[in-house]
Amino acid sequence: MMDYTEKQVLQGKAVLFLGAGASYNCTDREKKRIGFTGNELLQKINEEFLGNTPNHLTLDFASTMAIQKAGRENFDLFIKELVCDFDPTNEHKLLSEFKWKAIFTTNYDEAIEKAYRENKSALQKIEKIISDNDSLQKVVVNPDKLPIIKIHGCISRPNDTRTPLVISCSDYRRHQENRSSLYQYLKECLTSDLVIFYGYGLGDNNIVGILDDLEKEGVNRTRHIWLDPFMDEMYKDYWESKNLLCKVNNLYDFLSEIKSKKDSNILSLNSFLKNDSVISKLIPSNDRPSNELETYLLKQLLYVEMNDEIKRESDNYNNDIFYRGNAHGFSWVAKNLDFQRAIERTLEVELFENFEISNQLFNFLIINGYAGSGKSVLLKRLAWNGVSKFNGNCFYLSEGATLNTKLIFELIKLIKEPIILFVDNILEHQTEILEIKNFSIKDCSKIMIVGAARSNEWNNSENILDKLNPNFFSLKDLNDFEVKNLVNKLKEFKAEGSLKELSDIDKYKFIKEKSNNQLLVTLLEATHYGQEFSEIIKDEYEGIYDRSAKDLYLSICCFHRHGLELRAGMIKRLSGINFEQFKEKFLQPLELLVTSYYSYRVNDIVYTTRHSYIAQHVFKQAFLSEMDKAQQLIKIIRYLNIGFDTDSKALDFILKGRILAEEFNDKDLAHSIFNIAQDIGVNNAFILHQRAIFEINHQNPNYELALDYLKRINSSDGYYDMRTVEHTKANAYRKIALNSSSKQDKIKYRNLSLKLLNDNIRTSNRTSMPYHTKGLVLLDEIKDCDNENDLVDIIKDFENNLSAGFKKFPYDESLTVLEHDFSDEIDNSPRAIEKIKEALRKNSDNIYIVQRYAKFYIKKNDFLEARTCMLNFLRNDVNNRAINYLMAYSYIKENESLYFQNAIKYLKKCYSPRDSNYEPKFLHACLEYIYQSEEKALKIFTDLNQSNVSPKIKNKPTHMIRDSEGNERFFDAIIVTINDQFGFVKTSKYAENIYVHKSTISNEEDWEALRPGDPLKISIWFSFRGPRAKTAIIL
Template structure:
């Protein structure tokens, strides 16, 4: 039967590339039993009969499961019914075909089943491609960044592993169906965001199931712009095919087992997205490893995610010199093409790069925003990996979280000193600190070359254990640097207004602004106008209007120096990633770029530079009321289970900043209230409200004390209930020092 299954090439390709979402219902566990065969996975109707026999003396056993559960929980209790369900399902084991699931990479697995069949299938498959991360309630998704090579398993109706918690009950009775999003709203939101850009494959469902239909149709707004979905059910016929085809849903008449066997036959194991860095025997990575050395899946995941192996055979997009000289420095194409000029500190760093011993080493590069740190770092990494120096080099422009745990394996496999070049080193100062301390403790020869903003380093270094062996400052342009830059601008046709001047006068023009940010100087010298006016006109000239709004939303978030998740932007503007590629790539090509963010496992957007994003934001929202409206709009769609969204909320809600920006306290209160309504951690919000009261001219010490007490009470409650987020942790610690602030 598996041979006769017909799946579109598009769906097959998405599964092969690890972009599909597997959505499993009760039929996916059909036929599963306990090891001794005494228990079996029950259908909904069979579970209803079992509950009726246990709690109702066999009465009403022909009613719907939800109705039977209503009566049972009324006569007994929610805990008793949930405990009984756990007894039924906890010994159920996966069948052999279930162990094909972890041999593919999935964007996510979603299920309404209470059992642990999928989790057990992953645990019992040593060759699994991903590590399962079970998501049952709001807050669980935060662990995805700490779980290397994770596949989130969304248990949207609960799980037998957590039946003792009545705050997150199993969704079985009608009352629970009506309130099923309580404690799960961010979980459901995360799934719906994914489903706008990734194909969902429904298996083991009767699509007519009212709750499944509700989920399905909630995804149908703008379904023309989402990928095609698929549903697997052995009873599908032509009527189903014609009906669901209207909603971009392929219907496949097959069992779940037949579906898994089919894709296993159709997709060669070597072509599945393993996150493998050794897919070619002579690949750039393999030459650094000892003979027959094979990295673990965790190491492969880190190197294909947060760490980029730098080598001169990297796949690089076509370079665009104009974009580069206007501030887009986040790619390798300009470096490979030689668009950058030699900074004085580059040769100094490279000359001192060798270490005579195996001690870890920290090299620090400091500079103000827009000084050219990112370009300098990429040039250093590129030269390190070249044939003349020939170092084992990696690049990271986000967080080093998880890298600490693979350093010793990476060194053991290679036997080489490891160079890790880190842009924006204080983005996750804790992870950087942990990596450095671990390398020191284990005597792993690692050289960290880290760029930071000078002011941020000065304010945080006292709390860290980082001691730089070498420290460099990226200062103003020298005359020689300005001369080289003018030569490059001329060579690549990017002189702009400077083309009317002789070469010496071009250099003098750049040097006349040598104390300005390099980013600002380049814009103003080549375009012949004030940077704010340049960016304001550029923003106003973007069309259509939807593209202009999309750009502004991205600027509003990227100015905070956080990844701008495509799912978040989709909720703000209604534009999913597919629409961005098809409709808005051209009008935004010069000002926005997209990339895959390993942290959120989502696509993300960024502008050319955070400083440019801040200027556009300021110019678009000149009045405090306009600015407040945009901040409220952003806060209303943030999902704090994603660290980037949580970080954005933390930066938007800083009490001192809000006190400075909003003289009208009613605007500030709107911002704080919208954060509370959006589910941002209350303890953190209360802490920031207290700071606002202490710093605002119209603030009140009495109100500040009230919010301090609320923050303390909220943090203590969450600490006793379940661990906390970074916001929650800062709230619980911050209230102790808030008065002295």
């Protein structure tokens, strides 16, 4: 029988922590030992830098003096020369034959790396982690990779000022900066895993300090192993007082003994796999999935059918969990606890009938809706029905899973039939979806992706999936059919709560009245009749009787209010409990409130609330004072590990200066939050930047202090974007100018602000912020300007800045608002208009003056005056796009149906096929469709649909077709196809069918009665995707 330690090592779950003693026996190529002890290193430093002084020295003192004398760069190169030829020892070679969770080391040499490179049969591939900028999470979650975490630096990065080699006390004092994630991961491993120390002595204060910190935190942890072949009884007693199991042994003998007990049942995964694959019945040949794919299908990409595990879980499932808003797992699906949505049957036809007969290889469908509308529930129901009702090849990506395209391609080739992948929160997997789409077309494999996404998130500019033109199906408020279904389900499963006392009619009325809320809110308020949602959530929180459970729930809410999971590794440090203890101690008080599952994205169990909306409400109501809130955030920050995306994002949210300025009136509390982040080694530039933003946005701002913080940021920090710092500095100068009563100070600080913003604009293409802030500064100048000659120059600068901004960021909302504010300011200033007229007389070729003058008179409907100045300009610059667009716009505004040919003539000069001048291109398509060529218009709309703008812009309808009186024009139409959400209609006027959504009908309940062939009257408007029905009237 093997003991716990041996099993942990052989299962690859143990962690190694290697000190200088592990490299002592390293040799060079001639097999001469060149490793050294701490005293030998001290002597070498003394000889090289200190003249071999006979004075008594310590390693710390000697290294500090050496750095002062020779400089950091020369000292680090000296250390590199000492260790660069270290060849691996037998111990290094032996450890490379095992799997490890991680290897930590304070050594600078690369002996371990060489051992793994030389061992061609090594079970893992080494990945070095030296600073916070190395991708710790990507290595940790990959079972084929082994993180070797060099917390004191490495000779592979000499003279890295952000992570210098740690050797002197001054190094130790700042060793955590830019290494925060390394030390936090070490503490998590020390808290949760078996760690084997080797090569250390009592002299390593850094390691002793870490163990002491854990002891102070009172964390229950595994008893770690301390190996030392020369340990005497005094040392042994000392280390065992630190809850360490001491073995007088070297690493080679220790591992050799374990290796001799190697059990093939532990090392081989094959013995755990069933003879029959999960998908045996789907594979038409005798082929089998690889072990990797089989494991993936068991844990992550689920073939959704009733099996023994789901049957067992559903038999013991507490229905209240689902009716409290928790849709984790498939037990509730198997028990049919969910009610049928109106859209469900339409989606089943689309997925399991239309997909089967479609000739299209890659098919993409999105279920969208607001947060808490029931998207995840519907997605799981469809995946389940796809197998149970339609015998489809349906696979659901489980919570916490990764979308592994390599394994999915293997799956597709094995099955040799069309497959459907269901992916919740699909925007988290954008790159993988594009890979699957490309594979589908290249391999001629038929695939359907069914994703779910929140409507507001889908409309985000970072969404690259919209270009794939998915079919959209939206979940809206509950209709009559759905309300009745919900009432019946609650009654069937005795989940009505206090609603039970009402009659069926009153139950229906109550839920119907609430149905314009989120479904989540409706469900909770229905089962807690008489209570508002916020009351229910507060009562749930206050009703957690166990104080530790309550604290834990609040910590989970602190993360999940941002949509982030809380890792078990962090919970162990927060509360001192592991997952098994959680189930034992907290399962009952938190069963209805918390969800836990294994996340393959972080290689750990994670915890969330039922929904981020609930977490937001808990966090908002939980604190009696700002002090309580600050203490909670400080506790969270102390244990965050920015090497993991969830923790890094949480830290970004928590430390946002603008949000802290809103949440804390007491500045000292906010700065105490920043202080703790600084203590754990969070990037100093980031903290100083957020402190400055906090001071600028606080109700009691201190702009001078904000500027002081910004000036202290090290501009040579290559990992921090200094452009954002300069933008914040420009904003601070603007605020100082606004609040100054001195004219000279206003001029001074605005000039400083504009200089920074101009530099920002020259170097940044990622955001419209510099253009927007520059526009605000110029608008401030316009409002304060008392010199009429200066006023014209400022207006020209403003128009120039706005034009450049729109060129790079078409339809940008902040720039659109800025233009509106500017127009109001100018249009309401007769003095400004007179000065523009005067400037125009002197220089009719200045485009910015012409633009402003023309816009003013177009707004006043004085088209002749506007066109006169524009035509004068066009004589010298006939192809100027901005003025040609204004000419077209003037004709459209005056009388579109009369002057459409003139408008089209000018619009054609405003864009080329591949540029980003989308507005004239869109107007051209609209006019072509209405008055000239439908075919030509639809080609332009096809191009616009592929444009690089956010889905929100693409889907925004505008430019309604009007009659000769300027009223909404209606066309006779016949329904061609229709489903629960939308349909297509045919008009006698246009050849192609026109999209119509059920929201175009005044009473959406009437939509359900419509059938193909039914007559309608529709009005039409346009989006980038083409013509759409605006209003539909049932005849």
